[in-house]
Amino acid sequence: MTSPRKYVAKAHNINWAVELSVFRNKPRAIEHGTNLRLFPQILRNYLLPSDLLERKVLVRSLIELFEKYDFPIVVRAER
Secondary structure, three states, X not given: OEEEOOOOOOEEEOOHHHHHHOOOOOHHHHHHOOHHHHOOHHHHHHHOXXXXXXXXXXXXXXXXXHHHOOXXXXXXXXX
8 A cells, every 4th residue: 555745746555564563552643653644444343442451452463464564465354
């Protein structure tokens, strides 16, 4: 998946494992993640349970999936 850059006419690939690693220890911050608005609704719902300990576990599991698989495969797996 790519994201348009605001200051140039190019898009860049997003390494979702790296992007999500920011939230590994701060799961509450997921709600404010800029690139997470690019996620399909099903992944946003998956990452945003109200229980923060559960959210931490889900972030880690999603990081592991993105380290092994491409974005479309992960999205299909979550359905």
